[in-house]
Amino acid sequence: MNLRTRKAKDFLLSTEQLERAADNTPSDFDFLGKAIDTGFRVGSTATPEKFSICVQLGTLLSSVPEGTGLNYTIYFDPPIMLKGVNQGNAYPVLYLDTLKHMPLEGVRSKERTLLGQKAPDREQLSDYLRSYCQMVGTDQICLPIDAEAKSPSPPESYLKHREQLQEHLGKERDREYTDGEPEDIPNDENDRLAELQEPESLTPIE
Template sequence: MADANKNPEPYQEWVTKFRHFYREFPIFIDSRYARALRSSDDYECYATNGPQVWKTIGDEILFCCRVQSYEHLSACIVAFLGALDDYGKILDQDGKHMDVKGAGWIAAFPAPNVTVEIAGKDPEQTSSSDQIDEEFELQADSSPNNFDFLGQQIDSGFRAAKNAAPDRCSLSIELAWLLAEAAHSEVFPAKFSYHGRHPLKGVIHDRPYPIIAIDAERSLARREVRKHERAVTREGEVECLHLRNFLESFMKDEGIELPLLSRHGIDPEESILPQTYRDFQAAWTSTNQENQSRRSNEVAAVDAEDGTNELPASVNANLDAAVAQAERPSQ
């Protein structure tokens, strides 16, 4: 018999669940990120550079931020993994068999990937120029939801994310390489797993792509099962140094540039900047100089029409002499 005193909900239960997820999960990220930064007093400089919501796609929330060092990257990934664990435990208590899973990738800007403004998002800040600069990129950092990010590394990241599961956070090979290096340097604490190579549509010409993940299993019982399974199959854990070396060799063989990231407080050397960035820098400088020259010529032309530009000194001297000659009394 139905409870006549109970008010019916206007929406199905899944609607409420998703609204809670969209509202609460970013808060979990912020909390975990603040906790990760407390591991060192020096990390206070990253306090305002945590993961931000970029956009939502269906039942997914995409976060992004500009990564500044290995330590900063570690804090971001640790925060994300911690938020997945915290929110997953809440879902476990609910008993509705819902779960969360995550994936991560990294991309280089302003080349070879690009930042694009989304028309109509913020008309007051929309740029009318196609020539981007650091100020443009900083706007994207502070308000990523007003921008889109395009490029091969973005595409491959989305493709690799399809291999994510509740017990494993899938990684692009570039991000996995950085995290393996960070783990080897004891900056990042995580256990990696390797799942062979599988083609990802449109990535490296559909050749087999290494599937790398971070262990995200939160169930102690299932961790125990996995541990015994490894003993039976004689499968060892992936050693971070071997993983880094394997991915480095793979990327060099495929012509994929290694991502550049420095340790905390150390600026990257100019001599080791990626070739795509140096090519972009040269082209940007040339285009910027042409634009400045064109604008100067346009200003000069307008001034000439308005009569606001000054005549050359030699012309002024000749005019003065002519006027003086005309003013002399005739004899």
């Protein structure tokens, strides 16, 4: 992120204050990420009756065993082109049904029945989404099975971007405190930078 228009002591590293500032004035910031456009593009397919989700979340939810409380019914519409996403490969349109208790619930449900729109088999959907992610090079989300399980290893892209982020944060810190003494840097910010630079201190999620 570009922090030159902000006070370093407030926005040097990722904090809730920084996130609020980015939400309020996004033009002041440079956003870093492997697929930064994807979230915005996927969100554009949502409607009041359809809660759109990305392929990574769809893959995760479709693989959750029955009875866990997270085995949501996922609907699948034909893939569409999303600008700047997956090098021109059509993106699967996935969504959770949010029709419940809406005034249009009865009409929309009948429309879906007439059009033959029903949720796909979860196992087949999971297999398809994994194949899709592999084809376009999308990192899949991996989470521990429970609180006692070992954290999964990060994907290669995470390690690559972590190194770039460390370099970026170091440059931003130096730029913000060019006119000050090293001791002017808040101790908690120094501590957080040190933690980020130590790989073993991270607990990444794919």
